Each structure stands twice: as C-alpha cells, then as structure tokens.
Amino acid sequence: MSDYWTNLISESSMFWQQATASTRAAVIATAVLVVGAVVVVGIWSSRPQFITLVDGLSPNEVAEIMSKLQEQGIASRENLAATSVQVPRPQLSRARMAVAGFLGPTGGAKIPEPDGYFVGDPALRRHQLRRHQEELLAQNISQIKGVQQARVTISRPEPSPFLRDAQPTRANVMLDLQRGYNFGQEQAASIVMMMAHSVEGLDPERVSVVDTAGNQLSSMRSPADTLLSDQYRYSRQLESDLSARAEWLLASYLGPGNVLVRVTADVDFRESSMESLTYDPEARAKRSERIFSRTGTQMRHRELGPAGTASNVGSTAFSAGGQPVSDREQMEETEYENARILETVREAPAIIRRLTIAAVVDLGEAAEDTTMAQAGVAGLGGAASGAEPTAPRVSKEDIERILKQAVGFDDARGDQIAVVVGRLAGSSLLALPPSSTAPPWEWYRELLRNASLGIASIVALILGFLLVGRMRPLAMPTSTGGAAQADRARRIAALSAHAMQDPDSLAKILQVWLGNSGQADASQVNSASAERDSAPQEEKRPGKMAA
Numbered sequence: 001m002s003d004y005w006t007n008l009i010s011e012s013s014m015f016w017q018q019a020t021a022s023t024r025a026a027v028i029a030t031a032v033l034v035v036g037a038v039v040v041v042g043i044w045s046s047r048p049q050f051i052t053l054v055d056g057l058s059p060n061e062v063a064e065i066m067s068k069l070q071e072q073g074i075a076s077r078e079n080l081a082a083t084s085v086q087v088p089r090p091q092l093s094r095a096r097m098a099v100a101g102f103l104g105p106t107g108g109a110k111i112p113e114p115d116g117y118f119v120g121d122p123a124l125r126r127h128q129l130r131r132h133q134e135e136l137l138a139q140n141i142s143q144i145k146g147v148q149q150a151r152v153t154i155s156r157p158e159p160s161p162f163l164r165d166a167q168p169t170r171a172n173v174m175l176d177l178q179r180g181y182n183f184g185q186e187q188a189a190s191i192v193m194m195m196a197h198s199v200e201g202l203d204p205e206r207v208s209v210v211d212t213a214g215n216q217l218s219s220m221r222s223p224a225d226t227l228l229s230d231q232y233r234y235s236r237q238l239e240s241d242l243s244a245r246a247e248w249l250l251a252s253y254l255g256p257g258n259v260l261v262r263v264t265a266d267v268d269f270r271e272s273s274m275e276s277l278t279y280d281p282e283a284r285a286k287r288s289e290r291i292f293s294r295t296g297t298q299m300r301h302r303e304l305g306p307a308g309t310a311s312n313v314g315s316t317a318f319s320a321g322g323q324p325v326s327d328r329e330q331m332e333e334t335e336y337e338n339a340r341i342l343e344t345v346r347e348a349p350a351i352i353r354r355l356t357i358a359a360v361v362d363l364g365e366a367a368e369d370t371t372m373a374q375a376g377v378a379g380l381g382g383a384a385s386g387a388e389p390t391a392p393r394v395s396k397e398d399i400e401r402i403l404k405q406a407v408g409f410d411d412a413r414g415d416q417i418a419v420v421v422g423r424l425a426g427s428s429l430l431a432l433p434p435s436s437t438a439p440p441w442e443w444y445r446e447l448l449r450n451a452s453l454g455i456a457s458i459v460a461l462i463l464g465f466l467l468v469g470r471m472r473p474l475a476m477p478t479s480t481g482g483a484a485q486a487d488r489a490r491r492i493a494a495l496s497a498h499a500m501q502d503p504d505s506l507a508k509i510l511q512v513w514l515g516n517s518g519q520a521d522a523s524q525v526n527s528a529s530a531e532r533d534s535a536p537q538e539e540k541r542p543g544k545m546a547a
Contacts, residue, residue: 150176171208173210235265239265354413363421
C-alpha cells in the first residue's frame with residue numbers, strides 16, 4: 001500500500017512539473033470546484049426539511065400559530081398564500097403538541113358547533129352540548145402559559161325531581177405541561193375558578209386538576225389542607241430568598257462558586273390578639289355639670305295658742321303678726337370621667353421565631369485572587385510609595401458578620417449560625433434545573449446526520465482516488481523515445497510531400513500493398529521506388545520543416 005501511494009505521489013509531481021500553466025490552472029479550478037461542491041452539498045443537506053403542519057387557515061390564524069410555535073422555540077414558515085404553516089420534519093411532533101389546544105380535538109382551527117335539530121334524542125343532544133363545552137374549556141385552558149394541551153371532563157348526572165337523589169356536578173382537568181415549567185398553585189387555582197364560573201352548578205371544591213405525570217395540582221381539599229400548603233410554600237420561599245441574598249452578597253466579594261449558604265426559618269403562623277383597658281384615677285375630666293337653685297319669701301310667725309291644728313291653720317295662725325323671711329336653695333351635680341387607656345395588640349401570622357444559617361466558604365481561590373490583585377497594585381505603585389501594602393485577608397469572623405447582616409440575625413430570638421471554611425467541589429450541574437441538564441437529543445440527531453453526510457463525502461472522495469490509482473499510468477516519453485518519435489514524424493512528412501508531388505506512384509504502391517493489382521508490373525513499382533529515392537534534396541526540406 002505504501003508503494004502505491006509513493007508511486008501516485010511521484011507520478012502526480014512529475015505530471016505537475018511537466019504540465020503547462022493552463023493545465024495547472026484547470027486542475028486547481030477543478031479541485032476548488034469539487035471542494036466547493038462538497039461544502040455546498042453539506043450545507044444544503046443540513047437545512048431542515050419543512051412539511052405542512054396545518055392547512056386551510058386565515059392569515060390571522062397563521063400568525064397566531066406561528067407566534068405560539070416561536071414561543072416554544074420551534075422554527076416555522078408560511079406558504080406563499082399564507083394559508084398553511086410548515087415546520088421542520090424532526091420537530092413535527094413538538095409542533096403538534098404545541099398547537100394542539102389551538103387546533104382543537106378535531107384537528108381544525110375551529111371547533112364546530114353541534115348540529116341544531118328539534119327532533120331527536122334529548123340525551124344525545126345534552127351529550128353533544130357537554131362535549132362542545134369541554135372542548136371550548138380545554139382550548140381556553142391551553143392558552144395559559146406553560147400548558148401545552150388540556151383535556152376537560154365534566155361529570156353531570158341526570159337531573160332528578162327528588163332532592164335526595166340529586167348529585168352534584170364534578171369536573172376533572174388533565175394538563176400536559178411544558179418541560180421544565182414550574183406550574184404553581186396560583187395557576188391551578190385560576191383554572192379551578194374558571195371552571196367553576198363556566199359550568200353551571202359546579203363548585204370549586206369539586207374540581208380536580210392533575211398533570212400527565214400524575215401530580216395532583218389542585219383537588220377537593222379541605223381549608224385546613226390548603227392553609228398548610230400555603231404555609232409550607234411561604235416558609236420555603238422565605239428561606240430561598242434569605243439564602244440567595246446572603247449567597248449573592250458573598251459571591252460578589254469571594255467570586256462565584258466559592259460560597260454556599262442555606263437558611264432554615266422557624267416561622268410561627270399563629271394569630272393572637274390582646275386587649276387591655278387601664279384607668280387612671282389621677283387624670284380625670286369633667287364629663288357633665290348640673291346646677292339647681294331656688295329662691296323664695298315666706299312669712300314667719302310665732303307659735304301661739306294651744307298645740308294643735310287650730311293654732312297653726314286658719315286665720316288665727318297669721319293674725320298674731322309675723323315678718324317675711326327669704327328662702328334660697330341651690331344644688332350642684334357634677335359628673336367626672338376617669339381617664340382610661342384601651343390597648344389592642346394583634347400579632348399577625350408568619351412571624352420568624354428563629355433562623356438557622358449554615359454556610360460553606362472556600363477562601364483558597366479568593367485569597368489567591370486577592371493576593372494577585374494586591375501584587376499587581378504593588379507592582380504599579382509600590383515603587384513610588386516605597387512601602388509594601390498589606391493585603392486584606394477575609395476571616396471566618398468577617399464572613400459571619402456579613403451573613404448576620406444579610407439575613408437579619410437577632411440574638412434575642414436565639415438565631416444560630418455556623419460557617420465552615422473549606423474547599424468546594426464546584427459542580428455547576430447542581431445549580432441547574434433538571435430541564436437544562438437533559439441531553440439535547442434533537443441537537444445530537446442533527447449533528448449525527450450532518451456528520452454522516454460529511455463522512456460519506458470523504459469516503460466517496462477516497463474511493464475516487466483509489467479508482468484513479470488502479471488505472472494504468474501513462475508512460476512518460478524518455479529522451480530516446482522522443483528522438484524516435486521525431487524521426488517517424490519526419491518520415492511521415494516526407495511521404496506526404498512526395499504524395500502531393502507524384503500521386504500516381506503512391507496509388508500504385510497502395511495497390512501493391514492492398515493486393516488489388518496482382519498482375520501489376522513489379523518493374524513499374526521498382527521504377528516508382530527509384531524515382532522516389534532520386535527525388536531532389538530540395539523536395540525533402542518541407543518534410544524536415546514539418547518535423
């Protein structure tokens with residue numbers, strides 16, 4: 001195999017040395033054309049093949065579907081008439097799932113209305129109306145962010161004239177969520193309220209919302225369960241917020257990946273109220289005051305006569321003489337109000353009772369960065385100042401003090417903090433969501449497809465070289481072969497010139513060679529040969545010139 005390549009290289013170099021400028025230009029142009037063709041074919045083959053996703057739409061519906069596909073990161077284009085949407089073939093399944101809620105269960109952009117008729121089965125009519133309502137609700141729910149497809153089932157029992165036999169209406173919603181999207185309780189509660197307001201006689205407590213993975217997003221839970229779920233979510237959110245705040249503050253100084261902080265909060269969700277009433281006897285205020293006075297005059301006489309009624313009543317009582325007497329009466333009534341203080345203290349729920357902070361800090365890389373920075377500063381300004389600057393080193397106590405200020409540490413509550421200085425593994429995959437660590441299968445498939453086309457082109461090129469090498473190489477003329485070729489050319493040129501001067505003798509010679517004139521006289525041939533040999537030397541010059 002090595003001899004083959006050695007001969008091929010030597011013959012190629014010999015051909016290149018003996019080739020003219022035009023031949024070399026043609027070879028270079030051919031090579032550039034072949035390489036360009038391979039590149040163009042590779043680029044063209046890497047382009048996705050678009051197929052029709054949905055057809056027969058209006059321009060507004062086409063624009064809405066394309067915007068929905070763009071939100072999902074799916075490439076799309078429309079046809080010239082703007083009536084259909086096309087997507088790449090590898091992304092056809094994702095595109096169908098993305099626009100399934102818009103297209104509806106029937107596969108069209110519109111959900112058909114149930115046929116209206118007066119004669120028929122009433123139960124079938126109610127079933128069609130319920131199915132139409134389920135499809136409309138599923139289409140509306142699919143418009144919510146994070147929901148790819150929704151399926152609604154309404155369980156409505158047959159009406160009964162007896163109250164004891166009446167059954168409540170129930171509903172179930174199944175969601176196909178986007179990968180990596182965090183669908184919270186608020187979104188599930190909004191779906192429940194939308195279902196309760198859209199279906200007659202449906203209570204929010206009788207609506208359940210689940211996803212395709214089997215997770216129960218919202219169901220018929222008691223108020224106590226809902227309260228516990230809200231409290232747990234609040235605690236986790238508070239801990240995440242405090243941890244992120246402290247970690248961001250330290251990472252800004254020590255560098256990313258050099259600190260890890262976790263905060264645990266003990267939250268009291270009890271709600272208490274205290275009311276106290278205090279009276280101050282020293283501080284009093286006049287509330288009301290009432291004054292009653294009476295003034296009058298009356299005659300006062302002496303007591304005469306025997307004791308009894310006759311002496312005091314009648315004309316005999318005033319006949320003895322007397323003198324007038326003034327009479328005055330005054331009464332004051334004042335009401336005072338003692339000062340009182342009514343104090344109501346109400347403690348709202350979600351009070352932090354205690355915080356526990358745990359932090360792992362890597363001071364190795366941070367210390368090296370600080371030392372290098374200080375060394376650079378010392379190299380620039382140390383010569384001028386003449387003193388060696390001391391590099392500030394962060395200590396464990398400094399880290400604890402920063403963490404306490406970041407999370408709101410309070411010794412009165414009994415908060416605790418623990419800081420460990422060590423080396424961190426620095427695995428960035430732990431901080432990524434599960435959806436971002438998933439392998440991009442679509443990208444790998446496109447890469448393998450393009451790589452296979454490139455490998456096929458290279459294999460075809462190698463096979464072409466092998467076929468060219470198996471061909472018999474042309475024998476390059478040597479110096480001796482060149483002289484023989486030149487002599488043969490002179491002979492042919494001389495014979496041509498003689499044929500032009502004496503064509504009759506040439507015709508006779510050809511007749512002898514072909515055997516068509518067997519009875520021709522050989523002497524005539526010999527004489528023709530002698531005349532040809534005795535031709536003047538001047539007639540042979542054109543042959544030499546032709547050579």
